[in-house]
Amino acid sequence: MTGAAPVTADEFARRMAAFAPFEPRPVVAAAVSGGPDSLALTLLLADWAAARGGQVLAITVDHGLRPEAAAEARWVADVLAARGVAHRIAGWQGDRPDRVRQEHARAERYDRLREVCAREGVLHLALGHHRADRAETVLLRLKAQSGLDGLAGMAHQRELPDLRLIRPLLDLPKERLQATLAARCVDWVDDPTNRNPDHLRVQLRGVMPQLAADGLTLPRINALAGALGTARRTIEDAQDALLARAVVLHPAGFGWLDPVAFGAARPAVGDGALARLLLAVGGAIYPPRGGRLARLAGELRAGLPATRTLGGCQLIPRKRGVLVVREWERAVPVTLHPGTRAVVDGRVEVELSARAPGPAVVRPLGRAGWAALSARQPSLKSHALPGPVRPALLGVFDARHTGRGGAAGLAAVPDLSQVSSMAAVWLADWRYAPRRALTGAGFTVAQDEAHTM
Known part of the structure; x- marks a missing residue:
């Protein structure tokens, strides 16, 4: 953290201006775990909103997976209460899987955040992801053989049916967020999960210094993600047009796919459109791995010979097209x-x-x-x-x-x-209302370090 400069109010205001317009008295929610990234974001947001007559609602999701998590959530509440920031704690809703994987916890966290925002009437949810998070995501998706959708990393803004996600800190180094808290004499929580070597993200974090020494630095990875994000936005427009022609989505949660229209599309467009259909019907957050998706897309173009399963969905060839339905057993x-x-x-x-x-x-x-x-x-x-x-x-x-x-x-x-x-x-x-809608706002990219989108 030596030499890192805190994020100033003026700098943060310029970053938030990229997400305008807001309400005259903006109300923004912030997902805060108590770590330095989300806590710095929350405090910066609180000052920004107060200067405009608005307010921040901080939300902590306690999954109940660690015995100390409840005490940490209360500590966050106390820290924010001392600074006049409203805070809510949300817990796991419904039944919990016997073995909770990271994707389960992540999905539950976003569901609870959206639920609190809907209940409180908040339209903007800010997330504390920073430059290293984005680079790690790119590497994770590269390892998973993701296509362009995954390799573009995180979007600066993502619009959901009931609110939008914004990431004002996405191109900032973590050290500046820690410096921001240090300048305010605010401590933070160190989540031991972030040091667990069983998690692939933690393993990648350990090799990042060697990658940087070989020239694969965080700024270069993020610049690559930005360039791929621009290409992704262009392809998403073509995917939207294909989905409008080739898919009929039923309100009961299944769809019909026209294989002729699908087969006429370029693979770069068709494969991504298929992934979006599987997400909308299967309810997942992330698409199937690239190799499996490409094989299924190839079969669809050649004429699907029999029922196939992927992404929690069954694809069943019928006379009127390919029926895409949820695998109910899952x-x-x-x-x-x-x-x-x-x-x-x-x-x-x-x-x-x-x-x-x-x-x-x-x-x-x-x-x-x-x-x-x-x-x-x-x-x-x-x-x-x-x-x-x-x-x-x-x-x-x-x-x-x-x-x-x-x-x-x-x-x-x-x-x-x-x-x-x-x-x-x-x-x-x-x-x-699937977590990932069939169509929506395109991928949002910051064009430069000034965070102009």
Whole structure:
């Protein structure tokens, strides 16, 4: 940290100007773990917002995975309260996988951040990623054989259906953020997860000095990511046009792909469009690895001979096109309590009514559930939904009465309308809103060190 200069208020204001416009009295949320990056961001944001008559809402997500995490979240709350910054702590919602991987924790963190922002009416969520984070992401994706989408690294701005993510510090070195806190006499939390050698990102961090000695410095990696980001934006425009021609996405969460339109597209465009379709239907945050994606795309161009699976989806050749549907066996059930909200299976936002009689389990019907339901309501046997879609439909089950499979305790299947007269009592909100939408705002790139986008 020796010699690093703190980030000044004027410098940070110029960075934030790149994300204009904001409201006349801007309200911005900041994801803060207590580490130096997110804590420096939060304090810089607080000063910036206060100077404009606005405010910052800091959000800490405690996954409950480390015993000391709860105390750290309270410490962050105290530090920010002393500086007049509003703070919320969010915990894991619903059932937790038996083995929580980094991608599970990351997905849960973003879901909780979005949930708090929606509840508080905040439209901008700032993240503390910096130059080293971006470079590490590029190297991770290079190792994973990612295509252009991955190698472009992190976007300075990403628009979601309900808010936008902004990264004002993305081209700054970590040392300047630590210097910013030191200048304010503010300490920070050192998360031991960031030193765990079992994590690939930590392993890469250890070899970065040697890479820099060989000329592969952080600025050079970031410059490469910026150039690739510009190319990515051009290709995304072509992908949007292809998706509009070749894909029909159903509100029940499945899609139809026109293989003729897909086959006419260049691989650089078609492969990325296919990845976006798999994300929208499968609910994942990151696309499948490049090799597997390219092989599937090649089969689609040649004429898909049989059902294939990738990215949590089944691709099934049919006369009207290729049916793309969620692999329902891979969906993780989520238990909700009255008045709570969660993103289920990465695809559907569900809010259980505060008037609900008790907790509910949201999970796919499965084959047994569909069979029991259609036996109860024979008219469903001739329903227009394709057969492979039916077991993948999410149902709302009364957790007090649900059994193993079947339709025991089934209160509602919203994509089929009500199953019981009590359905309205159970649900306050239900909408298909995948973490990664089929289309959206293009990749945002900073063109230079002045952070002009």
